[in-house]
Amino acid sequence: MKQQERKGPLAGVRIIDLTSVMMGPYATMILADYGADVVKVESPDGDIVRAIPPMRSPGMGAMFLQGNRNKRSIALDLKHPAGRDALLRLATTADVFVHNVRPAAMARLRLAADDLLARNPRLVYASLHGFGESGPYAGKPAYDDLIQGLTALPALVGQIAGEPRYSPATLADRIVGLNAVHAILAALLYRDRTGEGQAIEIPMFETMAQFVLGDHMSGRSFEPPLGPPGYARLLTAHRRPYRTRDGHVCVLIYNDKHWASFFDALGKGFPEAQDPRFRTLAGRVANYDLVYKWLADLLAARTTAEWLALFEKADIPSGPMHDLDALIDDPHLAAVGLIRTIEQPGDGEVRLVGPAATWSRTPPSIHAPAPRLGEHGAEILREAGFAEAEIEDLRTAGALSAQDRS
DSSP states (O other), X not given: OOGGGOOSTTTTOEEEEEOOTTHHHHHHHHHHHTTXXXXXXXXXTOOGGGGSSOOSSTTOOHHHHHHOTTEEEEEBOTTSHHHHHHHHHHHHTOSEEEEOSOHHHHHHTTOSHHHHHHHOTTOEEEEEESSOTTSTTTTOOOXXXXXXXXXXXXXXXXXXXXXXXXXXXXXXXXXXXXXXXXXXXXXXXXXXXXXXXXXXXXXXHHHHHHHHHHHHOGGGGSSSOSSOSOOHHHHOTTOSOEEOSSSEEEEOOOSHHHHHHHHHHHOXXXXXXXXXXXXXXXXXXXXXXXXXXXXXXXXXXXXXXXXXXXXXXXXOOEEEOOOHHHHHTOHHHHHHTOEEEEEETTTEEEEEEOOXXXXXXXXXXXXXXXXXXXXXXXXXXXXXXXXHHXXXXXXHHTSBOTTOOO
């Protein structure tokens, strides 16, 4: 899709995207949904996520389709001098350059922040990598599982469940990707106010440490400490989906008003209704294990439907426990149109999880399917002022992938 056809709050912004796998592509997917022209620069082998099944067409796996809609692809060999020079020309007029390559590798390619900002001082140069460059872990490789482990998430699960486990979602990748989005947008706002681009670093470890410790610094927020780290409500073994007579229910009876409404709905015969360990926030904070175990035992006596009806009448936040199929088929998601069906060339209809926010004037959208490897290479180069002979020379030299189909 050509730039002039794009709509959304970021229409007119061009992003050179050297990211792969999940963290960076998730960030640039959001920016592309907002209307930015995201030029996905891939190696001749392509983003590794292309190969993760299921898929109908080679190189077009389901996870790649989900994370790379609205982007255009060019396949360049950046180790080839002509491929690197082509990328530099593309970056000269870009607004954002984003990568998740280790800094040492970018320095070897002479594609570090200083190299690009010297050519385009208005550029926002965003580096997404494992660890901040000023610490002893700088330059180490990192993936989602490693960062989860380093930021204590599996240990916290193990403290509750008896065995450490990673989250069954790419939690670190997506949280850091979201942080990259707002960092890039803030840098663009500064650039538009001052005319000055800059380099920004979004490290996974530090970003996730901030995320986890916001909940769990607890007593170690103070010097000297007032107690150990850890938010007790999140760490009780009884904080979980509650088993009912025929399934599970998810409910959070959180504040004093909720608890009063809950006991009113239950009716008489519950001495806990007058017990300050249940009725007051201070009492519950000191007795989370007791309170949540009592609730777990109580909820096992009725069906899920009975409890959901009671919670709804009492205006207490609650819902069923979905599995993945139930989530995908949830009637609320259908009504708001979160999951969109589009035509993917070569694959037929595919269902993509669209933007969640609604906008009154410049809504984000899914306006183009995920690209084939190198699909837009010639188109992108022409827009940057390359002559047809130059494009052909790049192909002949092997710097522009032969898989280009433009």
